Each structure stands twice: as structure tokens, then as C-alpha cells.
Amino acid sequence: MNVMDTRATSAMLYLDGVHVSFDGFxxxxxxxxxxxxxxxxxxxxxxxxxxxxxxDIITGKTKPDEGTVLFDGVTDLTRLDxxxxxxxxxxxxxxxxxxxxxxxxxxNLLLALNVDHSVRGTxxxxxxxxxxxxxxxxxxxxxxxxxxxxxxxxxSHGQKQWLEIGMLLAQDPKLLLVxxxxxxxxxxxxxxxxxxxxEINKTHTVMVVEHDMTFVRELGVKVTCLHEGTxxxxxxxxQVSSNERVIEVYLGR
Amino acid sequence: xxxxMLTRSLDRGATIFLLVVAAIGVLIPLSNLLLPAGSxxxxxxxxxxxxxxxxxxxxxxxxxxxxxxYCGILSLGHGAxxxxxxxxxxxxLMRQIGTRGVYGNPILPDFMVFLNYSxxxxxxxxxDMFWFAALMVLVVPGLLAFCFGWLAFRSRVTGVYLSxxxxxxxxxxxxxFFRNDFGFGGNNGLTDFKDILGLNVQAEGTRAALFAxxxxxxxxxFLICRAIVSSKLGKVLIAVRDAESRTRFLGYRVESYKLFxxxxxxxxxGVAGALYVPQVGIINPSEFAPGNSIEAVIWVAVGGRGTxxxxxxxxxxxxxxxxxxxxxxxxxYWLFMLGALFILVTLLLPKGIVGTFNAWWDQSKxxxxxxxxxxxxxxxxxxxxMAE
Numbered sequence: 193m194n195v196m197d198t199r200a201t202s203a204m205l206y207l208d209g210v211h212v213s214f215d216g217f218x219x220x221x222x223x224x225x226x227x228x229x230x231x232x233x234x235x236x237x238x239x240x241x242x243x244x245x246x247x248d249i250i251t252g253k254t255k256p257d258e259g260t261v262l263f264d265g266v267t268d269l270t271r272l273d274x275x276x277x278x279x280x281x282x283x284x285x286x287x288x289x290x291x292x293x294x295x296x297x298x299x300n301l302l303l304a305l306n307v308d309h310s311v312r313g314t315x316x317x318x319x320x321x322x323x324x325x326x327x328x329x330x331x332x333x334x335x336x337x338x339x340x341x342x343x344x345x346x347x348s349h350g351q352k353q354w355l356e357i358g359m360l361l362a363q364d365p366k367l368l369l370v371x372x373x374x375x376x377x378x379x380x381x382x383x384x385x386x387x388x389x390x391e392i393n394k395t396h397t398v399m400v401v402e403h404d405m406t407f408v409r410e411l412g413v414k415v416t417c418l419h420e421g422t423x424x425x426x427x428x429x430x431q432v433s434s435n436e437r438v439i440e441v442y443l444g445r
Numbered sequence: 446x447x448x449x450m451l452t453r454s455l456d457r458g459a460t461i462f463l464l465v466v467a468a469i470g471v472l473i474p475l476s477n478l479l480l481p482a483g484s485x486x487x488x489x490x491x492x493x494x495x496x497x498x499x500x501x502x503x504x505x506x507x508x509x510x511x512x513x514x515y516c517g518i519l520s521l522g523h524g525a526x527x528x529x530x531x532x533x534x535x536x537x538l539m540r541q542i543g544t545r546g547v548y549g550n551p552i553l554p555d556f557m558v559f560l561n562y563s564x565x566x567x568x569x570x571x572x573d574m575f576w577f578a579a580l581m582v583l584v585v586p587g588l589l590a591f592c593f594g595w596l597a598f599r600s601r602v603t604g605v606y607l608s609x610x611x612x613x614x615x616x617x618x619x620x621x622f623f624r625n626d627f628g629f630g631g632n633n634g635l636t637d638f639k640d641i642l643g644l645n646v647q648a649e650g651t652r653a654a655l656f657a658x659x660x661x662x663x664x665x666x667f668l669i670c671r672a673i674v675s676s677k678l679g680k681v682l683i684a685v686r687d688a689e690s691r692t693r694f695l696g697y698r699v700e701s702y703k704l705f706x707x708x709x710x711x712x713x714x715g716v717a718g719a720l721y722v723p724q725v726g727i728i729n730p731s732e733f734a735p736g737n738s739i740e741a742v743i744w745v746a747v748g749g750r751g752t753x754x755x756x757x758x759x760x761x762x763x764x765x766x767x768x769x770x771x772x773x774x775x776x777x778y779w780l781f782m783l784g785a786l787f788i789l790v791t792l793l794l795p796k797g798i799v800g801t802f803n804a805w806w807d808q809s810k811x812x813x814x815x816x817x818x819x820x821x822x823x824x825x826x827x828x829x830x831m832a833e
Contacts (some may be wrong), residue, residue, distance in 0.1 A: 251694060264643055290691045309697050309706045317677035320447055363695060364503035420520045 201265045204229040205250065210259030212245060212421075219245045220256065221421035227367070228415040229279070232393040232442055234408045235401045235417035238441055241403045244301070245370050246418070251284050252277040264366065270394050271331035287372045287401075289352035293345030297336055297355060300344050301327045304359035326362065334358035334386070343359060344381045350381040357388065370390065370400045405433070417441075454671035457801075462754045463664055469496075470501035474653035480818060490649050491571040493656050495768065497724040499761045500659040504666050506760035507711040507743045509754060511670050511715030514751030515679060516706050517686035519604075522611030524715050525740035526586035528728065528738070530715025532622075533585055535635035536569060537578030538646070543638050555637070566628045570802050575642055582719040583712045591704065598700040598707075603689065611750025612735050619733035624666045634729025635722075647722050659720045663757065666713050670753050675704070743787045749797025758799060 205227040212220040220242045227233055235243055248254035249261060252274040261269040263425070269277055278284075292300050305323060308314070331337040334354040339347065344355060353373055360368050373389065374382040388409055392398060393413075402408055408415060408429055415432045417425045425435040433437055455463075473488050473496060480487035505527050512518040539554040548558040552565055571577040574741055593614060597607055627632035644651045684692045685699050693699050720730045731737075741760070748759020763786070769778045794801050 215747070253690070274690070274693040275698045278694050284694050286691070290688050292614055292687050293686055294690070295680060295683060302677070303680055303684055303692075304695055306696070309695075311678065311698075313703050314678040315673065315676050316450075319677075335756050 197263075200262060200292070201219070201226070202229070202358035202398055203227060203262070204231070204264060205399070206260065206262040207246075207250075208260040208296075210246075210249060210261060211257045212249065212254060213257060216220075218264060219421050220249065221257070223422055225416060225423060227397060227399060229397055230393075230415045232389070232398040232400065232411065234411055234413055234415045234416060235399060236352075236403070237424070240420075241418040242421035244371060245421070247284060247399075247401065249370055250277075250369060251282060277436075278363075278365075283360040283363040284369045284371065285353075285356045285360055285371055285373060287375065289349065289356050291344040291347075291352050291359070292353050293343065295344060296341050297344055297347070298327055298331065298340040301330055301358055301362045302357055304362040306362070306364050330358045330361045333361060333391075335384075350377045353381075353385070354378065354388075357385075361392065367394050368398045370398060372401065372402055374402060374404050382407050383410065387390060392445060405429075450672045453667070456670065458754055459667070461673055466660050466667070466757075468591065470657050470664075474657050477653050479651060479814070490652055493649075493652050494724050497656040497659050498721060499764050500663055501717045501724070502719035502741070502744065502764055503757035504659070504663050504720070504759040505741055506716050506748065506756040507663070507670055508713035508717065508747050509741055510750060510753055510756035511713070512583070512706050512710045513745060514680040514753070515674050515686060515755070516703060518580035518613045518691075518703060518707060519608045520707075520710075520737065521608045521738050521742060522613075522615035523710070523741055524622040524735075525611075525733055526714035527591060527721070527737075528615075528618070528622075528730075528732035528743075529586045529589065530582045530718030530825065531722040531728040531732060532635065532718075533715070534719035534722045535574075535638075536572040536629075537575060538583075538638040538641060538723060539635050540569070540573040541641065542637065545639055546637070549685060554609070554630070554635070556633065557628075557806050560625055568628065570724050572815035579719070582715050585716035586679040586711040586718075587708050590708045592706040596702045598703045601700075607709060610737070615733050615738055616735050619730050619735075621728035622733060630729070632730060634727060636727040636729075638723065638726060640690065641723050646726070652724065655720065655724050659724070662720055663714055666716070666758070667753060669709070669713070670700040673709070674753070675799075678702070678705075697819050740783065743783065745797075747786065747797055749795075749800035749803075752797070752799040752803065755797050755799030762798070773795055782810070 199273060203226045203336060205225070207223055207225045210220050210223040211218070212371060223246065235246075237243055245254060249256050250269060252269060252272055256270055263269050272280070292303065295303070302323070307323065308317075316365065324409075328337070330434065331340055334356065334357060336351060336355060339351065344352065345356060353376075356377070357373065360370070362401070370389065374385050382404065389398060389400065389411065400411065413428065415429050416423055416437070417432050417438050419441045424441060425432045425438050468474050473493060476486055477488045477493050478489060482489070493817065505523065508526075509523050512520060542554065546558075548554040549554055550558050553562055557565070570792055572581070597610060602610065618643050622629055623632050629635065638646050640646065641651065674682070681692065681702055684697075685702055689699055716731070744759040744763045745756045746759070747763055748757065749755025750799070761781070767779060767783075770776065770782060790797065796804060
């Protein structure tokens with residue numbers, strides 16, 4: 193190993209032995225998980241398996257009681273707050289679509305752009321051609337060019353989900369955490385979202401939490417099944433869904 | 446402020462507002478000074494002072510709207526910043542009295558002589574100079590807001606909890622300023638002012654000038670607020686108001702943004718207080734009363750939060766009503782009326798006067814646009830028939 197190389201791991205995201213409990217309830221229990229650069233991973237698991245809590249830990253919303261969380265092999269995420277982690281290049285789409293409802297679609301994207309986020313920078317901001325071109329491109333990708341001047345609050349549920357994915361694109365993070373992107377979507381929208389995520393995965397590392405098995409199958413990526421805050425099974429969707437213990441957990445035997 | 450920020454911040458509503466304030470700021474003093482007393486168009490001096498008070502309240506309302514309407518910070522203690530600005534100005538005015546006080550002490554204000562002070566407390570130093578007092582009008586409220594905000598926002602105190610501690614802050618200051626040994630005149634406060642910049646504060650010309658200055662301050666304050674809310678920073682503020690944690694996950698340091706507007710807002714409130722004191726002729730601890738701050742929030746709610754123009758309008762309308770009703774038979778019931786007004790506005794006009802008007806205006810504009818496009822479409826259909 194190169195002496196100069198201080199990276200502890202080649203992984204984009206490395207979780208090892210993570211524990212979190214809320215008032216005695218073990219939400220995350222000895223969770224270990226590795227995501228390689230450029231990988232897309234689907235996370236499944238029954239309700240309460242700790243999927244959202246895991247995302248909270250990665251994005252700095254929740255601090256783990258124990259364990260290691262490394263980003264890009266060098267950065268210990270447990271010591272940083274949400275803003276700093278976002279600046280490092282981890283973007284998050286929430287389970288419930290969270291867009292800025294009283295602002296226009298294009299302003300939502302403008303806010304998400306990974307440009308100067310300081311008070312002074314935004315106060316004296318004047319916009320640039322490069323910025324508006326990037327916004328145009330994202331609008332096209334998420335098929336909301338027509339709706340650019342509409343208020344985000346007036347969009348349909350599916351469109352809001354897409355706008356939020358668009359905001360992730362504008363943020364251009366190294367790692368995207370996508371929580372239930374197809375909840376409440378029609379079959380056509382679900383299919384398009386899978387296509388969109390595959391497209392995004394060409395240039396980004398992605399972690400998707402989803403219940404919709406058809407969607408997960410369509411993504412065709414490695415699947416991790418969580419249960420009671422720990423990894424139950426890992427592999428292709430076929431391997432995981434034929435795993436005895438996974439079936440047991442899902443059917444509640 | 447750079448030119449592009451100025452042009453961006455001036456939409457039609459803002460321009461009309463500025464023109465109206467400028468016109469009032471010029472015409473009222475001119476009419477007061479130039480027209481003969483008793484003429485129909487002459488504005489009597491007592492009204493100049495009264496309207497000057499309203500204009501100061503309008504500046505305070507703008508300051509509250511900037512943080513509440515755009516960033517969701519509901520301060521129930523903004524009267525404290527207003528009063529601190531007022532005290533800074535009052536201290537200057539006290540030092541200008543000189544030997545004309547009852548006790549004729551050239552250095553010590555009357556209340557200090559009365560309370561057996563042997564020398565001027567250190568924190569009164571420099572207030573004999575106008576520039577210093579003017580600086581303190583901005584620095585003292587600004588510094589308090591910065592320290593208070595730094596602690597509160599960094600600890601992520603939000604919503605009703607923040608409102609409660611702002612209320613506690615102004616109440617604590619009220620109690621402190623009531624104390625005689627605090628060095629600010631106790632419950633009598635500071636009064637009996639003589640000169641400001643060598644001019645008699647009671648003189649008609651000075652009053653007219655103070656009124657014009659208040660209007661100018663309202664204009665400048667409004668322009669600063671508009672420049673802030675129409676910049677990208679304004680969009681971030683609204684994002685914080687609507688979805689604070691989402692904004693954090695986008696990589697914005699929310700507490701810095703809050704701290705920035707909170708401090709700007711406190712400085713504005715300080716300026717309002719400083720202009721208020723020479724026009725009413727007194728500043729005492731009752732200005733710190735929590736009720737005052739709550740009343741100011743009601744002005745903003747009535748006028749329309751998040752509209753700036755509405756905040757200023759609300760301050761004037763509610764205070765005009767207050768003057769009108771508290772001078773008649775209904776005087777004992779004013780607080781009930783104010784409470785009822787707040788409840789009615791919350792229930793019936795949640796967007797306030799200007800907010801409701803804006804919504805109605807946008808809707809009718811959309812209707813007209815829709816009507817004209819459908820008319821155009823019909824034209825398109827009928828055109829070929831006519832050609833036949």
C-alpha cells in the first residue's frame with residue numbers, strides 16, 4: 193500500500209459497527225455497509241428496519257452512539273453537521289417530497305445549485321449564464337421545462353418527487369441518498385424514475401431506499417435488506433428475495 | 446448596494462410606495478411651515494409630530510416583517526431594539542441640556558444630581574457627540590441582536606420557544622431600566638430635551654425636519670429590505686421559513702442567514718426608536734413593555750406579513766385607529782378592540798390587507814390573461830369563416 197495514501201478504505205461510503213438507540217429502542221444495531229464509488233445500491237426492509245435513520249446518520253441529522261461512518265475514505269461524518277456534510281457532496285431526497293412550495297420550480301433549482309452558499313455570496317449574487325444553462329439542463333432532465341415558472345406547491349405529487357431529484361442533480365453531489373423516490377407515483381412515472389436514476393448513476397454514486405419491488409427489480413442493482421437496524425441479506429434482487437430469513441421477516445412468520 | 450440590486454428590488458408596488466412616502470415626507474413639512482396657520486391645507490404642528498410617530502412605527506414594522514414575513518422568526522421582543530435606539534438618542538439629548546437643567550450641572554443630567562451621582566457613569570461617555578450617539582443607535586441594538594441571535598440560532602431555538610425568549614429579553618430589559626441605579630433615569634426615563642444638533646427640538650422647523658428625516662429613513666429602510674428580499678439571499682430566507690432542515694441539507698448555514706437578518710432588523714428598529722424619541726420628547730422603560738412588541742407584530746399581521754409595504758401600512762392604520770379610539774368614549778376598550786382586530790384578521794384575512802389585495806390582483810390578472818387568450822383562440826377559429 194502506498195505510504196502517502198491515508199484513505200482508510202476505497203469505498204465512497206463506509207459504515208462499520210454503527211449503533212443508535214432512542215430511549216432504549218435500538219434503531220440501528222451493529223450496521224455495517226460499504227458503497228463503492230459509482231455504485232448504485234437499493235436498500236429494502238420492512239417498516240422500522242432503520243432505513244431512514246441510516247440516512248439521518250449519513251447526513252448528520254442523527255449522531256450515532258457508536259461506530260464508524262466514513263465518506264470518500266477520509267472524512268468522519270459523525271463529527272460534522274448537516275450543512276458541512278451537504279457541502280462535502282452528499283445530497284438527500286426525503287421520503288416525503290420536500291420542495292420549497294412557495295417558490296417557483298426554477299428558484300428551487302437555483303437554491304440547490306452547488307455555488308457559493310455564504311450570506312455575502314447570496315446577497316450580492318447576480319446569476320450567470322453557466323448557472324441558467326445548468327438549470328435549463330436539469331429542467332429538461334426532470335421534464336419540468338414547461339412548469340419552470342410555476343410555484344412548486346402547485347405541482348403534482350410525482351412532479352414534486354422529480355423536482356426534488358432535480359434539486360439533487362443541481363446540487364451535483366458525489367453521493368445521492370434517495371428515500372422512496374416512487375412513493376405515490378403511477379406505473380409510468382415509476383418506470384421513468386428508474387430510467388432517470390440509472391442515467392444519474394452514470395456519473396454519481398447512488399443509494400436508493402424503496403419498498404416497491406418492481407422498481408427495485410427494474411433498477412437491477414445490488415440490494416441490501418435491513419431488518420431491526422442491521423443487514424439481513426445482501427446480493428441481487430433474486431438472491432435476496434429468495435433468502436429464507438428475508439421471507440420470514442417480510443411475511444412476519 | 447450595487448445598481449443591479451436596486452433595479453431588481455423595484456417592482457410596481459415598491460415604486461408606488463416609495464413615491465407616496467416621498468410625497469408625504471416633502472408635502473407635510475412644507476404645508477406645515479409655508480402655509481398660514483388656520484388655512485385648510487395647513488397641517489398643524491401637533492399632527493406633524495403624530496404622523497412622525499406613525500412613520501417611526503412603520504420602520505419598526507418593516508424590521509419585524511423582514512424577519513417574520515421572510516424568515517419565519519417571530520420576535521416578540523423587537524420593542525427592545527426600538528427602545529435601545531431611543532435611549533441612545535435620549536442620552537445624546539440629555540447631554541445637550543447642559544446647564545439649562547433644573548440643577549444647572551454642566552455635565553450631569555438632572556436625575557443623576559438628584560440621585561447623588563458624583564460623576565458621569567462610563568457608559569455615558571461620548572454621548573455628548575452626535576456622531577457617537579448616532580453610531581450607538583445602530584451598534585447597541587445590533588450587538589445585542591447579534592449576541593442573542595448567535596446563542597439562540599446556533600442552539601436551533603425556533604418557533605414559539607424563540608418568541609418566548611425574545612419576550613423574556615425585553616421584559617428583563619424593562620426591569621433593568623426601571624432601576625434607578627442602572628443609570629438611565631429609572632422609571633422617569635429621559636426627558637426635558639432642549640436641543641438636537643443645536644436646534645430647538647420643540648421648534649416647528651425642527652419638528653418638520655425630523656418628520657422629513659423619518660420619511661427618508663423609512664425609504665432607505667424599505668430599499669434595504671427590498672434589496673435583501675429580492676436577492677438570492679431573500680430566496681434562501683423564504684426557504685428557511687418554509688423548510689428549515691431542507692435548506693440545511695442543501696448546504697446552507699441556516700444560523701448565519703438568521704443571524705444576518707435578525708441583526709439588520711434590530712439596527713433598523715434602533716433607528717426607528719432614535720427618530721421617535723426627539724419627536725415624542727421622552728423615552729422611558731415602558732417602551733420595553735412586552736405588550737408594545739406584541740402590538741408591533743399585530744401591525745404587521747394586519748397589513749400583511751411578507752409584503753413589506755403591508756407592514757408599514759399596517760403600522761399606520763392600526764396606530765391611526767388607536768389615536769382615534771383612545772381619544773373618545775371608547776378609550777377603555779381599545780385593548781379589546783386590538784385583540785378582536787388580531788383575531789378577525791387571523792380568521793378572515795390571514796394574508797393581511799396587502800397580502801389579500803395582492804392575491805386578488807394576481808387572480809384577476811390571470812383571469813384577464815385567460816380571457817384574452819381564449820378570445821384570441823376564438824378569433825383564430827372565426828377568422829377563416831370570415832374569409833370564406
